[in-house]
Amino acid sequence: MNTDEAREVIARILGQIAPEVDLATVAQDGELQQELDLDSMDFLNLVNGILESTGIDIPERDYxxxxxxxxxxxxxxxxxxxxxPGPMS
Amino acid sequence: MPMGEFRMPSLGADMDEGRVVEWKVKPGDTVHHGDIVAVVDTDKADVEIEVFEDGVVEELVVPEGDTVPVGTVLARLRGAAPAGGPEEAPAPEPEPPAQPAAPPESMPRREPAPPASAPTPTRTPDEGRRAPSPVVRRLARHLGVDLDDVRGSGPGGTITRGDVEAAGRQKPADQPRLTDREEPIPVGSHERATKMRSAIGALMARSKREIPHYYLSQTIDLEGTIQWLEAQNAGRSVAARVLPAALLIKATALAVREVPELNGFFVDGAFRPSSSVHVGVAIALRQGGLVAPALHDADTKDLDTLMQELRDLVNRARALTLRASEMADPTITVTNLGDAGVDSVFGVIYPPQVALVGFGAVVERPWAQDGLVGAHRLVTSTLSADHRVSDGHRGARFLATIGRLLKEPERL
Structure with a gap:
């Protein structure tokens, strides 16, 4: 996966969690939870969405x-x- | 009397009327206890309405799109228990629709209905993802997109928001969109936000007018608890991880059993304690406002179950699709503003409940213990409670009990 593909995956998942946010207006290096107003449940959904679409299981210590x-x-x-091994997008 | 009446339920003390958005059944359909038969739009959310009787739908009295007052007959059921059934006993009943004519199954409402008969049984988040989400369905209606014509690009072929938007863009320009119809309000709508704000305002004003609140707070050392949770989660995949919020809710549910005068309803000048503990969870919505639907029987569920249900509840609340029983019957409410970064929250009680528990952020602070100062993660718990029912002494015992329970997370 290259950077563009990774960004696309993340944008798709965040589009479901925070549908009203235009990611183009979010600073790439900004604090994600603040910029998108994500709470811990949203973040869990993000991590879970990444697992489902890429197979990458992110442990808590890497949050x-x-x-x-x-x-x-x-x-x-x-x-x-x-x-x-898991579903690939 | 063999005929049952299915009425517009009261989904909270602040609800006067509701609009029938969608019928999930038609005349002639057989329905079973716990089936979702309609979707009702309140000021706050689209709510899935369950039926609490078995029978055959005789007649849909109120058509889709109509707004009617609470208590109005929506449909008639043949072969159902006599009227006087649960739908007639609105919100503040501590045990409203749970005990209809069928005594053998004592708590059938909490069980997933048999898959064959239930259009939407208790879903796990995983299952929910296969079908288009309520947000997506609403968007499709709004854009006039037929979901049958849309190919899903999400996991398992799920239709996503993006798919619907793309399909909406492809529609011929001359084809009229359905926006002029009285369709459910799309997510983020100002109209709903305004209505919700005014509903919250009215309810909170009533609370402050009628309920003599008192407030207590206690700081709880969560260091050991969080370390235990981190160790638990380290060996789990994402879907099985438990958030601290689940521990806080479980501890609250267990503690209130020891101080029952905080659990129940104040109705008609008297306190009616509830034998069940249904914890309302205050959930902030992205478009503004909040809802506080119930996690049923939170005191009896293990942490994993509670976490799954919490996740499902939050996701459905944000999709604005909740169930009638969840809206109507919380017996105590928990608000957790930790993610917003505040130290503590002194909430306003939801009438007719008599207590509200708040948790702030889990923060690392210097903490003295056994003569030594160390860095510990702490949380401030608060209680807002109704002085007509309890006093500070009992409230203090309640918060102390929450603190004690949280120190032994393995027993939660």
Whole structure:
């Protein structure tokens, strides 16, 4: 998975969680939970959506790396080779 | 009398009328206890209405799109229990529709209905994803898109918002859109937001006018609890992870059993305690406003079950699709503003309930214990309670009990 593909996956999932937000207006390195007004349940849905569409199971201890759109994309690119066998988008 | 009447239920103390958005049944259909038969639009949300009798639909009295007062007969059922059934006993009844004519199954409402007969049985979040979500269905109606014509791009072929929007764009320009019809209000609508704000305002004003609130707070050391939870979650996949909120709700539900004067309803000048603990969970909606539907029998469910139900409830609340029983019967409410970063919240009680429990953010702070200061994660719990029913001494015992229970998370 390259960065563009990762961004697309994240944008699709966030589009379901926060449908009213225009991601183009969100700073790539901004604090995701603040920028999108996500609570812990939204964040859990994001992590779960990533698992379902990429097979990447993000453990809680890695959540701090997922704090911005950039961080999420970097994480997915870095871990797309070690994903569990699962549904691929 | 073999004929039953299915009436517009009261889905909370602030509801006077509701609009029938959609019938899920038609005359001649057989319905069973717990089936969802209609969707009703209140000021706050689209609510799925369950029937609490078995029978055959004789007549749909109120057509889709009509707004009628609470208590109006919506449909007649043949072969149903006599009128006087649960639908006639509106919101503040502690045990409203739970005990109709069928004593053997004591709590059938909480069980998933048999799949064959229930259009929408208790769903897990996973199952919910296969069918288009209520948001997507509403959007499709709004854009005049037929979901049968849309190919889903989501997991398992689920139709997503994007699919519907794309289909909406492809529609020929001269084809009229259905926006001029009195269709359900699309998510984020200003009209609904305005109506909800005014409904909340009216209810909270009534609360402050009628209920003599008192307030207590207590700081709880959650360090050991959170470490335990982190260790639990470390070995689990995403879908099985438990959020701290589930622990806070469970501890609240258990604690209120020890202080029952905080659990129930104040109706007609008297307190009616509830033998069940249905914890209302205040859920902020993205378009503004909030709802506080119930997690039923939260005191009896293990953490995993409670977490799954909480997740399902939050997701459905945000999709504005809740069930009538969830809206009508919370016996105590929990509000958790931790994610918003505040230290504590002193809430306004939801009439006719008599207590509201608040939790702030879990924050790391210096904490003295056994003569040593260390960095611990703490949470501030608060109680707003009705002085007509309880006093500060009992309220204090309640908060202390929550604190004690949270120290032993493995027993929650």
């Amino acid at each position: 701090p790396q997922m704090q911005s759109l950039d961080g999420c994309a970097r994480y997915l690119v870095a871990h797309s080779s070690d994903r569990a």
